Amino acid sequence: MRRVSRIAVAGVATAALAVTVSACGSSSTSSSSSSSDKNLGLALAYDVGGKGDQSFNDAATAGLDKADKEFGYKSTAVEPQDGESDADKTQRLETLAKQGYNPVIGVGFAYAPAVKEVAAKFPKTTFGIVDDNSFQAKNIANLVFHEEQASYLAGVAAAKATKTNVVGFIGGVDVPLIHKFEAGFKQGVADTKKGVTVKSQYLTETAAEGGFSSPDKGESAADGQIDAHADVLYAAAGLSGQGVIKAAAAHKVWAIGVDSDQYQQDALAKYKASILTSAMKNVEGAVYGLAKSVHDGKPETGEIRGSLANGGVSLSDSNPTFANDKAVQDAVKKAEEGIKNGSITVKTS
Numbered sequence: 001m002r003r004v005s006r007i008a009v010a011g012v013a014t015a016a017l018a019v020t021v022s023a024c025g026s027s028s029t030s031s032s033s034s035s036s037d038k039n040l041g042l043a044l045a046y047d048v049g050g051k052g053d054q055s056f057n058d059a060a061t062a063g064l065d066k067a068d069k070e071f072g073y074k075s076t077a078v079e080p081q082d083g084e085s086d087a088d089k090t091q092r093l094e095t096l097a098k099q100g101y102n103p104v105i106g107v108g109f110a111y112a113p114a115v116k117e118v119a120a121k122f123p124k125t126t127f128g129i130v131d132d133n134s135f136q137a138k139n140i141a142n143l144v145f146h147e148e149q150a151s152y153l154a155g156v157a158a159a160k161a162t163k164t165n166v167v168g169f170i171g172g173v174d175v176p177l178i179h180k181f182e183a184g185f186k187q188g189v190a191d192t193k194k195g196v197t198v199k200s201q202y203l204t205e206t207a208a209e210g211g212f213s214s215p216d217k218g219e220s221a222a223d224g225q226i227d228a229h230a231d232v233l234y235a236a237a238g239l240s241g242q243g244v245i246k247a248a249a250a251h252k253v254w255a256i257g258v259d260s261d262q263y264q265q266d267a268l269a270k271y272k273a274s275i276l277t278s279a280m281k282n283v284e285g286a287v288y289g290l291a292k293s294v295h296d297g298k299p300e301t302g303e304i305r306g307s308l309a310n311g312g313v314s315l316s317d318s319n320p321t322f323a324n325d326k327a328v329q330d331a332v333k334k335a336e337e338g339i340k341n342g343s344i345t346v347k348t349s
Contacts, residue, residue, distance in 0.1 A: 041073025042291045043101035045092050047108025047130075049213045049239035050079045054265040055258060056238055056283060060107045060130065063287025071295050076101065083208060089114035097122040103141070103294050105130065105287060109177055110207060115140060126299040128290045130283060131177055133303050141299070143286040145306040147177070148184030148346045149339050150279035150313035151234070154256045155188020156335045157277050157315065158196075158232040160328045161254055165196045168225035170218060170244055172237030173211035174202040176349070181236035181258070181279070183347040191344075192331060199225050203240055211240060218243030226251045232276065234258070242268065249274040259283065263318040278316040282306050309340050 044064055046057045064075050078092055089106070093114050096104045105128035106115045112132040119127040119140050126139050133142040158167045169185050171178040186198050201221050204211030211217065218240035222233055226247065233248050234256040235241035241258055248255035249271040257278030262268055268275070286306065293300040306312015315332060317323040338344035 039073075039102045039294070040100045041071070041075035042067055042287070042294075043075060043096040043104045044077040044287070045089065045096070045104070045106050045111060046077060046079055047106075047110060047212070047238070048080055048207050051077065052267070053213075053239040053242075054262060054267050055241060055260050057107055058265075059260045059281075059283035060105070060287050063284040063289075063291070066284070066288045067291035067295075071291070073291075075291075086113045090117050093118040093127070094121065097125045097127075102126055103128050103290050103299070105143075105290065107283075109175075126290070126294050126301070128287070130286065133305075136302055138301060139299070141290050141301050142303045143283070143290065143306075144303060145281040145286075145313050146308065146346070147236075147279075147281055147313065148180040148187075148348050149308045150281060150315055151181045151184030151236070152188035152191075152339065152344070152346045153308075153315040153332050153335055154234050154277065154279040155185040155190075156192045156331050157188075157322070157328055158185070158234060158254075158256060159189045159192035160325075160331050161276060162193075162196060162232050164229045164231045165193075166229040167196060167198055167232040168222070168228075168230035168234065169198055169200045170221050170225070170233060170235040170237055170241075171200070171202040171211075172204070172218075172235075172240050173207050173209075174205050175207075178202070178236050180348045181234075183349050185234050187347050188335065191335075199228060199230055201225065203237060212238035214240050215243035215246070219247045222247035222255075223251075226253060232256065234279070236279075245271050245275060257316070261316040261318055263316060272319070276319060277322045278318075279313070280316055281313045282311060285312070308336055 068075050103126040107130050109132040115127050115129045116135050119137050128141045130143045133144045169182050189196050189198050203217045222244040231253040235244040236258045245255045254276040255274050257275050262278045263272045263275045
């Protein structure tokens with residue numbers, strides 16, 4: 001199992017693991033359907049950062065746990081490995097499908113080539129891919145989101161909260177998906193308060209360099225932005241975002257979480273007073289919804305996109321300081337209404 005440095009990671013692998021899945025074993029292509037007539041439940045193949053990131057992967061885990069509880073499943077979740085190839089991901093998904101898991105979900109756009117290849121071999125199994133819609137197939141559900149919409153609201157909140165008129169964006173990896181977070185955030189800031197500077201930084205060019213899995217990189221980037229007078233920091237960086245939150249707490253400035261409601265995460269509890277809000281996307285609901293559709297015999301396929309309008313993305317209000325600030329809440333609600341009614345079009349790049 002992959003080992004990475006984490007801040008007070010809560011828990012290890014789910015106790016419901018039914019099998020051990022290796023990314024290193026031999027691959028067989030002799031079967032085009034599962035080896036079991038009984039569906040064992042859903043299978044998650046985690047993105048970089050793995051379980052315990054208090055963000056993207058943990059949101060997927062919450063969807064798995066909900067499905068297990070409701071349907072009596074014994075689902076499984078598999079960690080990524082350092083430096084793995086597309087072939088490793090393909091073998092992982094193929095193994096899960098053969099063992100009788102359905103749906104099989106790749107948690108993150110890096111699984112796109114593997115999902116495309118394996119879904120063709122297992123037409124009776126439903127596959128999900130989170131954060132990618134570059135291809136479609138009859139047995140693939142593309143679970144995607146309007147991240148830019150929630151990020152716009154985060155920008156509104158940041159613009160209302162800043163006292164220095166300098167805020168920061170920290171992206172984990174310089175890829176189009178994370179550009180959406182940056183674009184929405186910058187637009188929300190600009191539309192809310194003139195004269196606010198947004199400092200942007202990406203931790204790495206590729207995921208293999210640790211941009212989504214290195215809290216130390218996030219902390220170092222945050223320290224630099226704080227030294228440049230940023231007093232609100234928004235990170236879209238997976239596990240690396242924990243370092244950003246840690247730095248914000250140390251310097252007594254605001255952090256804005258991402259993907260999950262990070263104010264509520266146990267592993268981040270000692271920093272939560274510094275987490276103003278979180279730009280959330282309902283990965284939990286998407287994972288659970290796909291599992292339920294398979295359970296009900298009507299598997300979802302095609303693009304399934306979460307937005308502000310359907311509750312697929314949102315801004316959390318768990319921090320009482322944020323929830324009770326009328327000026328901030330009024331600005332956020334006005335922006336949300338504008339996005340929903342079409343008077344505000346949020347950029348994606």
